[in-house]
Amino acid sequence: MTTAHAVDAVRRAEAAADPHLASRPAGQDGPLMLRAAAGLAAVVAGEVRRRRGRLYGARVVLLVGTGSNGGDALHAGARLAAGGAQVTALLAGPRAHAGGLASLRAAGGRVLPGAASSGGPDRPGHQDDDRGRAAGASSAAEVALSGADVVLDGLLGTGGRPGLDAAAAGLVAAVPPAALVVAVDVPSGVDADSGELPRDAAGRPSCVHADLTVTFGTAKPALLLPPAARVVGRVVVVDIGLDPAALGPAAVEELDPEQAALLWPVPGPQDDKYSRGVLGVVAGGDTYTGAALLCTTAAVRAGAGMVRYVGPPRPTELVRQRLPEVVPGAGRVQAWAVGSGVDPDDDAQAGPLAQALAAAVDDGVPCLLDAGALPALAARVRAGGPLDPEGTAVLLTPHAGELARLLAELGREDGERVERSAVEERPLEHALRAARATGAVVLLKGSTTLLATPDGRVRAQTDGPGWLGTAGAGDVLAGIAGVLLAAGLAPFDAGALATAVHGRAAAVASAGGPLHAEAVALAVPGVVAHLLTRREWPA
Ligand SMILES: NC(=O)C1=CN([C@@H]2O[C@H](COP(=O)(O)OP(=O)(O)OC[C@H]3O[C@@H](n4cnc5c(N)ncnc54)[C@H](O)[C@@H]3O)[C@@H](O)[C@H]2O)[C@@H](O)CC1
Numbered sequence: 001m002t003t004a005h006a007v008d009a010v011r012r013a014e015a016a017a018d019p020h021l022a023s024r025p026a027g028q029d030g031p032l033m034l035r036a037a038a039g040l041a042a043v044v045a046g047e048v049r050r051r052r053g054r055l056y057g058a059r060v061v062l063l064v065g066t067g068s069n070g071g072d073a074l075h076a077g078a079r080l081a082a083g084g085a086q087v088t089a090l091l092a093g094p095r096a097h098a099g100g101l102a103s104l105r106a107a108g109g110r111v112l113p114g115a116a117s118s119g120g121p122d123r124p125g126h127q128d129d130d131r132g133r134a135a136g137a138s139s140a141a142e143v144a145l146s147g148a149d150v151v152l153d154g155l156l157g158t159g160g161r162p163g164l165d166a167a168a169a170g171l172v173a174a175v176p177p178a179a180l181v182v183a184v185d186v187p188s189g190v191d192a193d194s195g196e197l198p199r200d201a202a203g204r205p206s207c208v209h210a211d212l213t214v215t216f217g218t219a220k221p222a223l224l225l226p227p228a229a230r231v232v233g234r235v236v237v238v239d240i241g242l243d244p245a246a247l248g249p250a251a252v253e254e255l256d257p258e259q260a261a262l263l264w265p266v267p268g269p270q271d272d273k274y275s276r277g278v279l280g281v282v283a284g285g286d287t288y289t290g291a292a293l294l295c296t297t298a299a300v301r302a303g304a305g306m307v308r309y310v311g312p313p314r315p316t317e318l319v320r321q322r323l324p325e326v327v328p329g330a331g332r333v334q335a336w337a338v339g340s341g342v343d344p345d346d347d348a349q350a351g352p353l354a355q356a357l358a359a360a361v362d363d364g365v366p367c368l369l370d371a372g373a374l375p376a377l378a379a380r381v382r383a384g385g386p387l388d389p390e391g392t393a394v395l396l397t398p399h400a401g402e403l404a405r406l407l408a409e410l411g412r413e414d415g416e417r418v419e420r421s422a423v424e425e426r427p428l429e430h431a432l433r434a435a436r437a438t439g440a441v442v443l444l445k446g447s448t449t450l451l452a453t454p455d456g457r458v459r460a461q462t463d464g465p466g467w468l469g470t471a472g473a474g475d476v477l478a479g480i481a482g483v484l485l486a487a488g489l490a491p492f493d494a495g496a497l498a499t500a501v502h503g504r505a506a507a508v509a510s511a512g513g514p515l516h517a518e519a520v521a522l523a524v525p526g527v528v529a530h531l532l533t534r535r536e537w538p539a
């Protein structure tokens with residue numbers, strides 16, 4: 001499991017690991033920063049050697065803010081300079097970390113003012129110009145950056161307020177596209193705890209876009225969470241000697257292949273189709289017949305003991321023709337997956353949908369509620385309050401637009417409006433809110449899919465290629481997750497595992513090019529076989 005811890009928890013663990021942390025005089029840096037810098041330098045040196053053969057002569061530019069994040073970059077820069085790299089530090093602020101500066105200078109590195117508006121490294125360069133645009137980099141900084149092979153972003157770490165000031169933004173804008181951008185601890189500008197990306201006046205994310213993030217002790221939540229996950233690149237965690245017990249429980253988790261393989265239900269000799277789990281599907285209708293096919297195909301391919309399809313004659317006939325394994329009509333099930341491609345005004349599907357919801361609420365039958373089933377849930381919660389998370393196993397699978405509508409529906413009496421854009425900008429806040437308000441586990445779909453429980457546990461999965469954003473992909477996810485619910489997995493596990501397998505199946509179906517939703521469903525058995533036999537995802 002990849003885990004991330006909140007900034008507060010990291011600070012407590014750092015204080016526990018180094019009791020002298022707060023009292024050390026400037027310039028005398030303790031073991032934690034020196035380990036962080038050593039680990040950072042080793043990762044960067046390895047990456048440079050992989051790319052250009054050797055570290056000697058590589059042009060490394062450090063973007064240095066005023067805090068300890070800049071200190072890490074400067075100490076790492078000193079090590080890289082000692083290894084033969086040409087290292088230039090560009091100072092974004094009026095001061096920089098004393099110990100780091102001394103060590104870089106001693107190793108032969110250069111130190112330059114970064115911002116155009118600053119007269120020297122000792123003068124502030126923070127003012128926005130009168131239109132609020134970035135102040136731009138100094139000409140010396142522009143020259144240094146234009147030839148950089150590697151840029152280390154040490155502007156802001158866990159002590160940073162979200163967003164870049166004008167001086168920092170000017171430096172970041174001058175980073176050449178070909179340079180390898182390595183974020184120190186977190187890409188500067190992101191909100192380390194929430195994963196939110198502040199925007200500049202033109203609406204663009206005001207943060208560093210990294211190819212690689214080297215983080216210390218444990219990942220920070222933003223490295224796993226949407227929307228920040230898309231600006232962090234590959235994440236490498238450097239061990240700096242923090243005690244896991246001092247870190248406490250993770251704020252965010254991501255399933256890795258070992259966990260996924262352990263969770264995936266494997267039938268034994270004692271099993272039959274009923275013990276493995278029967279999934280009932282209420283999906284599609286006379287309009288969206290495809291949703292019925294995609295959801296049931298995914299369920300069959302994900303290894304359901306049995307799939308029952310409930311719907312009007314036209315989709316039922318299509319399912320019967322294409323999937324001889326599927327049993328038409330309602331009956332006993334171990335879980336329901338309902339709502340994918342169901343028009344909330346479809347009278348034919350309203351009855352089965354309501355029955356599945358009632359079975360979930362009254363009898364605790366596990367239930368996935370997607371798309372067209374979400375309004376019925378909102379109505380149920382408005383009438384009867386949140387579901388009991390102990391007595392029910394309900395997984396909601398909205399995309400951002402559906403989550404906005406669900407929250408608006410739940411807050412209708414208060415006249416609340418929730419825009420899709422607000423969910424996209426602050427997905428963690430909205431997913432947690434929906435989980436608390438409904439008593440269900442919320443799976444918020446997107447390029448990074450977020451899972452939140454009513455008691456505040458969070459997982460984030462970034463497994464699929466952008467090609468997965470295609471019509472019907474959500475119906476396939478519902479089929480996979482439904483099978484896992486029917487096999488007895490808790491909604492939080494079923495949702496995360498289904499998301500991971502769905503994303504990896506999309507990668508296989510895509511092989512770098514376009515895919516269609518059915519191909520994702522068809523790729524599921526191969527991905528699961530690979531996972532179970534090798535404990536890793538297919539390449
Ligand atoms: N404390 C420790 O034990 C360790 C800390 N480490 C490093 O220290 C970092 C945290 O250092 P700090 O707490 O000094 O914080 P930062 O280095 O993140 O920055 C804090 C400084 O930046 C200024 N600032 C904050 N937001 C700003 C913004 N938006 N624009 C301009 N200036 C802004 C603040 O006034 C402050 O001077 C970590 O991310 C990590 O890189 C590592 O060396 C590992 C050990």
Ligand SMILES: Nc1ncnc2c1ncn2[C@@H]1O[C@H](COP(=O)(O)OP(=O)(O)O)[C@@H](O)[C@H]1O
Binds near residue numbers: 447468
């Ligand atoms: N940019 C993206 N990168 C990776 N996966 C994505 C991206 N956009 C969407 N997805 C995934 O594709 C699926 C789309 O589901 P959904 O929005 O319900 O579409 P539909 O209703 O057409 O099936 C979700 O699993 C989502 O996580």
Ligand SMILES: [K+]
Binds near residue numbers: 069153154183186187
């Ligand atoms: K940084």
